[in-house]
Amino acid sequence: KAGVTQTPRYLIKTRGQQVTLSCSPISGHRSVSWYQQTPGQGLQFLFEYFSETQRNKGNFPGRFSGRQFSNSRSEMNVSTLELGDSALYLCASSLGHAQLETQYFGPGTRLLVL
Amino acid sequence: DQQVKQNSPSLSVQEGRISILNCDYTNSMFDYFLWYKKYPAEGPTFLISISSIKDKNEDGRFTVFLNKSAKHLSLHIVPSQPGDSAVYFCAAFYNQGGKLIFGQGTELSVKP
Numbered sequence: 001k002a003g004v005t006q007t008p009r010y011l012i013k014t015r016g017q018q019v020t021l022s023c024s025p026i027s028g029h030r031s032v033s034w035y036q037q038t039p040g041q042g043l044q045f046l047f048e049y050f051s052e053t054q055r056n057k058g059n060f061p062g063r064f065s066g067r068q069f070s071n072s073r074s075e076m077n078v079s080t081l082e083l084g085d086s087a088l089y090l091c092a093s094s095l096g097h098a099q100l101e102t103q104y105f106g107p108g109t110r111l112l113v114l
Numbered sequence: 115d116q117q118v119k120q121n122s123p124s125l126s127v128q129e130g131r132i133s134i135l136n137c138d139y140t141n142s143m144f145d146y147f148l149w150y151k152k153y154p155a156e157g158p159t160f161l162i163s164i165s166s167i168k169d170k171n172e173d174g175r176f177t178v179f180l181n182k183s184a185k186h187l188s189l190h191i192v193p194s195q196p197g198d199s200a201v202y203f204c205a206a207f208y209n210q211g212g213k214l215i216f217g218q219g220t221e222l223s224v225k226p
Binding site for chain 1: 116120146148150155156157158159160163203205207211212213214215216217218219
């Protein structure tokens with residue numbers, strides 16, 4: 001069974017630009033969550049999508065948005081990039097909402113904002 | 115406000131000895147706790163969990179202890195092996211909140 005895939009793996013952008021990250025969950029998984037990992041803050045929850053609906057949202061500004069498609073693939077968008085947005089962005093998929101032990105993470109997209 | 119804290123950014127242990135990773139939390143609503151392990155260039159992988167109705171859960175070399183009154187949990191690895199070298203994250207969850215809150219991580223280094 002293929003794991004969670006994220007594209008691109010690495011990305012360099014400049015301040016003010018916008019970026020779209022993609023996550024393909026494990027086949028059959030309907031829940032996709034996004035996290036931001038930075039050295040000082042650890043992993044911080046961004047949002048969760050289940051069956052194309054946002055189920056939950058973390059404490060991030062509106063510049064961070066996401067969506068989920070009918071095939072469960074998810075995209076995350078960050079507009080008007082700031083230097084502090086440089087981080088590893090991880091997505092995780094699970095069969096259903098809050099099925100934590102069966103939540104599998106992708107390898108992440110490392111974003112550098114210059 | 116960091117609801118889940120791992121105050122030790124790093125820990126170094128000799129192979130064969132016990133590794134103890136600690137985690138503190140502030141929100142008494144948390145009812146489920148998990149530990150994840152992360153190698154470089156990979157996503158975190160689930161290691162072990164514990165429900166708030168228990169105080170201990172064991173899985174092979176890994177044991178998680180929960181002290182609800184102290185709002186503290188710990189992960190014990192016995193015996194530690196070089197392959198255990200990774201970043202360990204603790205995470206907490208409560209149903210009403212619906213989201214997993216992670217600590218900052220502790221980098222464990224097990225030396226041969």
